[in-house]
Amino acid sequence: MGLFDRLRGGWVYEDDADYVIVGTGAGGATAGKVLAEAGHDVLFLEEGPRLKTKDRPRDAIGALSGSMRQAATQTTAGPVPIPVLQGVCVGGSTAMNSGIIWRMPEDVREDWITNHGLASLVDEGELERIYETVEEDLEVSPTGDDVLGGNATLMRQASEKLGLPGKPMSRNAARCDGKGECLQGCPGEKRQSMDVSYVPRAMAAGARLSTLCRVEKVWIEGGRAVGVIGSKMDRHTRKPLGRFRVRARHVIVSAGVVHTPIILKRSGLGGLVGHRFQAHPGAAIVGRFAEPVRMSYGATQGYEVPMRSRGFKLESLSLPPEMLAARLPGVGAEWQERVANLDCYTQWCAQVRMEAKGRVVPGPFGPLVFYQPTARDLAKAKEALVLICRMMFEAGAVEVYPGIGGIPEVLRSPAEVDAVEAQKWSPAAIHLVASHLFGTACAGANPGRSVVGPDLQSHEVAGLYVMDASVFPTNMGVNPQHSIMAVTYRAAEQLALRGGARQAA
Numbered sequence: 001m002g003l004f005d006r007l008r009g010g011w012v013y014e015d016d017a018d019y020v021i022v023g024t025g026a027g028g029a030t031a032g033k034v035l036a037e038a039g040h041d042v043l044f045l046e047e048g049p050r051l052k053t054k055d056r057p058r059d060a061i062g063a064l065s066g067s068m069r070q071a072a073t074q075t076t077a078g079p080v081p082i083p084v085l086q087g088v089c090v091g092g093s094t095a096m097n098s099g100i101i102w103r104m105p106e107d108v109r110e111d112w113i114t115n116h117g118l119a120s121l122v123d124e125g126e127l128e129r130i131y132e133t134v135e136e137d138l139e140v141s142p143t144g145d146d147v148l149g150g151n152a153t154l155m156r157q158a159s160e161k162l163g164l165p166g167k168p169m170s171r172n173a174a175r176c177d178g179k180g181e182c183l184q185g186c187p188g189e190k191r192q193s194m195d196v197s198y199v200p201r202a203m204a205a206g207a208r209l210s211t212l213c214r215v216e217k218v219w220i221e222g223g224r225a226v227g228v229i230g231s232k233m234d235r236h237t238r239k240p241l242g243r244f245r246v247r248a249r250h251v252i253v254s255a256g257v258v259h260t261p262i263i264l265k266r267s268g269l270g271g272l273v274g275h276r277f278q279a280h281p282g283a284a285i286v287g288r289f290a291e292p293v294r295m296s297y298g299a300t301q302g303y304e305v306p307m308r309s310r311g312f313k314l315e316s317l318s319l320p321p322e323m324l325a326a327r328l329p330g331v332g333a334e335w336q337e338r339v340a341n342l343d344c345y346t347q348w349c350a351q352v353r354m355e356a357k358g359r360v361v362p363g364p365f366g367p368l369v370f371y372q373p374t375a376r377d378l379a380k381a382k383e384a385l386v387l388i389c390r391m392m393f394e395a396g397a398v399e400v401y402p403g404i405g406g407i408p409e410v411l412r413s414p415a416e417v418d419a420v421e422a423q424k425w426s427p428a429a430i431h432l433v434a435s436h437l438f439g440t441a442c443a444g445a446n447p448g449r450s451v452v453g454p455d456l457q458s459h460e461v462a463g464l465y466v467m468d469a470s471v472f473p474t475n476m477g478v479n480p481q482h483s484i485m486a487v488t489y490r491a492a493e494q495l496a497l498r499g500g501a502r503q504a505a
């Protein structure tokens with residue numbers, strides 16, 4: 001009997017499953033695919049809706065409000081708020097990401113083994129095998145010249161002129177035809193986000209999916225997880241319609257770095273839950289060129305300059321036209337002239353591997369994320385943004401718009417970049433945004449220094465697993481989705497082996 005077919009004893013809905021998975025993003029969808037294909041009974045509970053690609057709004061505001069948590073307005077709490085972007089729909093944050101794929105850098109893997117006791121989770125041979133499988137499943141390949149587009153091509157020219165280690169990005173979008181709409185959901189489903197890849201694959205293997213189900217807590221009896229409890233949400237108002245509970249032999253929480261710790265805390269877990277929040281906050285700079293760049297044509301993101309030894313990575317990043325217009329400086333006729341030439345801009349961003357660690361705690365109206373970059377973090381961000389300005393002039397920009405508080409809105413020469421670099425930037429000057437999030441339920445062998453073990457099972461509650469980016473004990477300095485999929489793939493395979501055969505209904 002299905003979740004919403006029953007009305008019983010005070011609960012609006014009830015159901016049961018061998019494995020209940022909370023969330024369908026990079027971690028949850030991967031775990032579900034592995035377990036379902038191993039023959040297990042899997043039920044996904046997803047807070048957001050299942051968005052059909054053809055019905056997703058093409059305008060930026062419609063796209064953000066339909067698929068992202070609080071329409072992308074949630075920020076960190078603190079003196080300098082930083083927007084924290086997360087998807088809330090089937091596919092989670094993969095449903096609107098740019099498909100950039102990076103394997104876990106070797107120094108990160110070694111650190112996790114040496115300092116966190118995670119040798120079995122990140123075993124070199126096992127990860128290699130899993131990366132190859134995922135890369136084949138998700139059609140990973142380098143962005144071809146035919147879809148690089150003007151924005152990425154100019155970045156390549158600048159990188160080559162300055163001798164930087166740039167390259168076309170690897171993406172899970174081998175059939176990308178350069179429509180530049182990853183944020184709105186790829187129109188032709190070329191990009192293999194979880195909603196068009198691992199969730200359907202899990203369902204083809206028998207997994208069930210219940211959307212608009214917000215899990216509030218894990219149901220625990222005698223120190224063991226036996227299910228989850230939550231509220232069914234109204235599709236339009238997103239207000240609760242009634243409470244549900246689902247019994248399960250194993251509970252996998254994959255609600256993402258901000259919401260996983262809230263569910264765990266509500267379930268009575270303590271220790272380091274919510275601690276060690278980390279991120280790669282970033283900022284972007286716009287440049288104007290004399291000739292059309294045609295930012296809207298080509299892969300949303302196509303070219304990157306990894307500068308891991310400096311602690312940052314530069315990326316080309318196209319924007320929908322209405323968001324680009326909002327980034328242009330000036331007022332009145334000056335602004336109108338710039339908007340009239342909307343075809344002539346590039347935008348490149350920096351993602352910074354920050355050392356700051358924050359905390360996620362429950363607040364009166366939702367999670368609060370306390371996080372403040374350190375002075376060293378801001379110095380790295382400044383170095384990255386100054387380099388972008390230099391690269392833009394190297395590529396032939398006529399104007400560069402740093403968008404940084406307290407420094408000129410428009411730069412017209414490399415000498416002006418030198419002057420800006422010499423200036424002191426206030427801590428609030430850089431408008432950071434964070435979409436790569438880590439920590440809050442970190443994995444480790446030592447229960448005193450972690451929330452889950454190397455098998456991603458809770459140290460406190462048997463049968464409770466966490467499989468998403470919150471188990472990462474550190475950030476990485478590269479785009480995370482591939483590594484999130486790889487470590488959850490590995491843990492789910494081990495769980496599938498231990499979990500036994502499918503239970504009779």
Ligand SMILES: Cc1cc2nc3c(=O)[nH]c(=O)nc-3n(C[C@H](O)[C@H](O)[C@H](O)COP(=O)(O)OP(=O)(O)OC[C@H]3O[C@@H](n4cnc5c(N)ncnc54)[C@H](O)[C@@H]3O)c2cc1C
Nearest residue numbers: 023025027047088092093097099100215468469479480481
């Ligand atoms: C705009 C954007 C662009 C990005 N670009 C890239 C990129 O190109 N490459 C890359 O590697 N990474 C990228 N990232 C980051 C990457 O997408 C995330 O790191 C990754 O998806 C995180 O996986 P996750 O499983 O931890 O969480 P998510 O993918 O965020 O999934 C969490 C899921 O849990 C659900 N959920 C939350 N709370 C509940 C609850 N209480 N009950 C039920 N369900 C719940 C959510 O709705 C969501 O579906 C990007 C992120 C964003 C936002």
Ligand code: SF4
Nearest residue numbers: 176179180181182186
């Ligand atoms: S750039 Fe366009 S075609 Fe390519 S993956 Fe993104 S949305 Fe799809």
